Amino acid sequence: MKIERAEVIVTSPNRNFVTLRLQTDDGLVGLGDATLNGRELAVVAYLKEHVVPLLLGTDASRIEDTWQFLYRGAYWRRGPVTMAAIAAVDMALWDIKGKAANMPVYQLLGGASRDGLMAYGHASGPDLPSLFDSIREHQEMGYRSIRVQTGVPGLRAIYGIAAQSALDGGEERYDHEPARRGAYPTQEDWDTRAYLRHLPTVFEAVRNEFGPSMPLLHDGHHRMTPIQAAKLGKALEPYDLFWLEDCTPAENQEALRLVRQHTTTPLAIGEVFNTIWDFQTLITEQLIDYVRAASTHFGGISPLKKVMDFAAQYQIKSGCHGPTDISPVGFAAQLHVGLAIHNFGIQEYMPHGARTNATFKQSMTFENGMLHPGDNPGLGVELDVDEAGKYPYEQAYLPFNRLADGTIHDW
Numbered sequence: 096m097k098i099e100r101a102e103v104i105v106t107s108p109n110r111n112f113v114t115l116r117l118q119t120d121d122g123l124v125g126l127g128d129a130t131l132n133g134r135e136l137a138v139v140a141y142l143k144e145h146v147v148p149l150l151l152g153t154d155a156s157r158i159e160d161t162w163q164f165l166y167r168g169a170y171w172r173r174g175p176v177t178m179a180a181i182a183a184v185d186m187a188l189w190d191i192k193g194k195a196a197n198m199p200v201y202q203l204l205g206g207a208s209r210d211g212l213m214a215y216g217h218a219s220g221p222d223l224p225s226l227f228d229s230i231r232e233h234q235e236m237g238y239r240s241i242r243v244q245t246g247v248p249g250l251r252a253i254y255g256i257a258a259q260s261a262l263d264g265g266e267e268r269y270d271h272e273p274a275r276r277g278a279y280p281t282q283e284d285w286d287t288r289a290y291l292r293h294l295p296t297v298f299e300a301v302r303n304e305f306g307p308s309m310p311l312l313h314d315g316h317h318r319m320t321p322i323q324a325a326k327l328g329k330a331l332e333p334y335d336l337f338w339l340e341d342c343t344p345a346e347n348q349e350a351l352r353l354v355r356q357h358t359t360t361p362l363a364i365g366e367v368f369n370t371i372w373d374f375q376t377l378i379t380e381q382l383i384d385y386v387r388a389a390s391t392h393f394g395g396i397s398p399l400k401k402v403m404d405f406a407a408q409y410q411i412k413s414g415c416h417g418p419t420d421i422s423p424v425g426f427a428a429q430l431h432v433g434l435a436i437h438n439f440g441i442q443e444y445m446p447h448g449a450r451t452n453a454t455f456k457q458s459m460t461f462e463n464g465m466l467h468p469g470d471n472p473g474l475g476v477e478l479d480v481d482e483a484g485k486y487p488y489e490q491a492y493l494p495f496n497r498l499a500d501g502t503i504h505d506w
């Protein structure tokens with residue numbers, strides 16, 4: 096079972112995706128996601144110039160050995176470009192192994208530990224009435240757990256709010272497909288003190304309207320200092336959040352000690368992390384409750400399974416990153432892990448657009464708020480190469496933000 100062909104396919108059906116397609120000499124095809132939102136072509140070059148030539152002729156069954164060769168052999172470890180490239184290879188090899196065994200990947204990871212994966216969706220609105228509408232729409236779609244993002248009085252446009260990005264010339268559904276294409280990122284506003292004053296009043300209103308039981312989540316997008324995050328976590332305690340996400344820029348893992356000492360609001364971190372080392376202090380000191388790593392940016396299925404097994408010893412659960420910039424292939428990869436591990440927590444799920452779903456045919460299902468990767472052999476995703484060819488790459492960037500005095504703030 097030797098790797099005979101390796102292609103890097105870039106397509107932009109509703110937004111940009113980078114997919115590695117491996118083919119073995121016995122005709123098996125494996126897919127891997129290498130999409131790095133806003134920096135896609137750097138990973139394309141890394142794969143095409145430095146990885147594909149090393150793969151041709153090698154044994155497709157040696158997943159762990161290939162991972163170690165690409166990680167250790169490069170000498171320069173870690174980083175989002177490197178780890179997205181390695182992730183694509185790892186996923187494609189698991190896909191091939193599943194097809195060779197005629198089993199879905201979750202069976203190879205130990206089999207199902209549950210019937211399905213609880214998903215959460217993104218509700219947002221610039222004010223309470225539109226936020227409530229958005230929550231109801233998500234409930235109608237089947238979601239039982241909902242992330243709540245809201246406008247802040249005095250700020251014109253902030254991340255995560257559908258109607259505000261439309262004001263800014265963007266699409267109505269923020270961070271959804273299609274992405275905001277263009278040669279320069281959109282500028283948004285930020286004011287942490289205004290946000291800290293406003294957010295608890297929003298959660299109070301949501302609890303009054305929707306009752307105490309629905310799991311509610313919120314993403315702070317790395318914008319607070321440790322003491323601000325501690326204050327917010329404490330202020331949100333009466334509203335019983337499922338989690339507060341990315342409260343600080345957690346490359347400083349020790350900062351979470353201070354946050355943790357002050358609040359019992361559960362914490363989730365890690366969508367921008369690349370390796371298990373980024374979680375070391377957070378896990379061993381039990382400073383978080385949920386690991387947000389995405390298979391695509393974390394080196395693939397193999398390291399995602401390892402970090403979750405490590406986290407399990409500390410009663411920390413999974414909450415994998417699942418926005419639309421994770422391709423259907425990367426999304427399937429983490430569904431297989433989530434179904435197999437004991438310490439699954441929740442899965443973020445933003446549905447892809449129609450053109451993306453026509454380009455990537457998926458066995459995955461979403462019913463009554465629960466996801467399942469399906470039982471097709473491998474990952475359960477087929478890439479329609481002709482369809483992909485219709486949508487060439489288009490430059491697109493994430494927005495960025497400045498404070499009122501013009502200072503650039505954290506994403």
Ligand code: CS2
Binds near residue numbers: 132270
């Ligand atoms: C967000 C993402 O899903 C999330 O929690 O933080 O939407 C994030 O902004 C994008 O994936 C960045 O590419």
Ligand code: MG
Binds near residue numbers: 314316340
């Ligand atoms: Mg996030």
